[in-house]
Amino acid sequence: MKQATRLALAALALFGLGSAGASAAPSLERGDYLVNTIMGCGNCHTPQGPEGPIPGMELTGQLVEKSEAFTAVAANITPAGRVKDWSDAELARAIREGIRPDGSVIGPPMPFEVYRGISDDDLASVVMYLRTVPAVASDPGASQYNIPLPPAYGPPIESVAAVPEGVTAEYGAYLAGPLGHCTVCHSPIGPQGADLANNLGLGGNHFPGPWGESVSANITPVGLSGYSDEQIATMITKGMRPDGSHMLPPMPYGFYANIKPDDVSAIILYLRSLPPKG
Ligand code: HEC
Ligand code: HEC
Known part of the structure; x- marks a missing residue:
């Protein structure tokens, strides 16, 4: 070191x-x-x-x-x-x-x-x-x-405690939020950033790119009710829907391919626990 x-x-x-x-x-x-x-x-x-x-x-x-x-x-x-x-x-x-x-x-x-x-x-x-x-x-x-940036994104941070690793909704929230920012892409983004407070997981953001345009999905229980845990895991780690169709960028499937199975399970537990929206 x-x-x-x-x-x-x-x-x-x-x-x-x-x-x-x-x-x-x-x-x-x-x-x-x-x-x-x-x-x-x-x-x-x-x-x-x-x-x-x-x-x-x-x-x-x-x-x-x-x-x-x-x-x-x-x-x-x-x-x-x-x-x-x-x-x-x-x-x-x-x-x-x-x-x-x-x-x-x-x-x-x-x-x-x-x-x-x-x-x-x-x-x-x-x-x-x-x-x-x-x-x-x-x-x-x-x-x-061309827009003013805030002077800071919040008060200075002194310390953030670790979240115990495990197949729990709590660790899933840490993976899907602070680490993976799933919640940012999947909550409506406005001038103040993603609306995590009121519309967590609702989706609806448009992502134009060489692939055309993708729209982030609703990942609250309203959006995911029709999928089994295994199907959700495959969508996250392989970018593939149950019907075999491929999902579009910019969701980073290539990176997610190597997320540990326990971590994927924790994320799914967390998504299932979100307040239903939409
Ligand atoms: C959604 C896109 C996005 C993700 C994800 C992202 N970054 Fe960035 N990052 C940017 C952009 C854009 C800038 C430059 C912003 C600017 O010019 O003010 C930046 C700037 C930075 C800088 C400042 C570098 C400099 O020379 O000023 C660091 C350090 C950094 N990122 C590290 C990371 C790390 C580490 C990760 C993963 C944990 C990460 N970023 C994830 C988009 C991203
Ligand atoms: C950079 C933005 C971005 C990030 C980060 C991201 N997603 Fe996505 N996600 C999308 C987009 C865009 C789609 C829609 C893709 C399509 O329509 O082909 C999507 C689709 C999905 C779907 C499919 C739902 C359905 O009904 O079709 C699931 C599940 C999902 N994301 C979960 C997650 C999880 C869990 C994470 C974090 C581990 C995550 N996403 C991170 C943008 C993102």
Whole structure:
């Protein structure tokens, strides 16, 4: 482990994790798992070619969304990007709170409304992993926001306790929210972000792209009542409906293919427990 990483972990630990024994200590393995499955950072940060993610260009950044409101370019977050000059604590804050070391705010659509709930342990694991990915010097360009960005996405965060891992609706909520941002894509998005408070899981967001246009589905019990758990699991991890038809991007099926079966089960338990909407 790099000295800097060890120091940052010590710094994070100082904030008081309040989670002794609740889950494993931060690890590279956990960071690798999170980034490359449920968190799917590469769905936005890895350049896509006609065949999918461009090999050798993982996490080097790309244009994510262009609209009247903004041109959002996800940054190069390999150790060759701007992040190389940031301490681990600074990188952690950028990911969880959306604030860079110079105080500037990271713009949408990176889902800070839920990333603010990433536990200290998982955040440390993600940072640890990002320091180890191949450094690829590549400049994806800069974002331009024609809308004012908020000064921050909320008050400064001191500490977020770990959620005990298990096939529980509670851990499923953590996977589908803070880690996977399923809830963001699947709740109506307005100028204030996704309406998690009133319309959690209702769906209805339009995603234009090279695939045409997809609309996020209702994933409350109203939308999912006709599916068995197994069918829902197949839709999440294979992007395939019970009739064999393939589902459209930008849901990151390629990343979800390797989510642990227990984690998929926890997510489904959670979705079944949502207040029915729609
Ligand atoms: C929905 C798309 C999306 C997802 C998912 C996403 N990001 Fe981002 N990210 C962006 C965009 C767009 C920017 C640039 C915003 C700007 O220019 O202000 C960005 C910026 C960043 C930055 C700031 C880098 C810099 O040089 O300023 C970091 C660090 C970062 N992302 C890390 C991550 C990590 C780690 C994950 C996964 C846990 C992740 N992002 C998931 C879209 C995304
Ligand atoms: C980047 C946005 C995005 C993310 C992240 C995302 N989804 Fe989706 N999801 C979509 C879209 C768009 C569709 C519709 C695809 C289609 O119509 O082909 C969809 C479809 C679905 C469906 C199919 C429902 C049906 O009735 O057809 C399920 C189930 C689902 N998502 C669950 C999830 C879960 C669980 C997660 C997190 C682990 C997740 N989604 C993350 C955008 C997203």
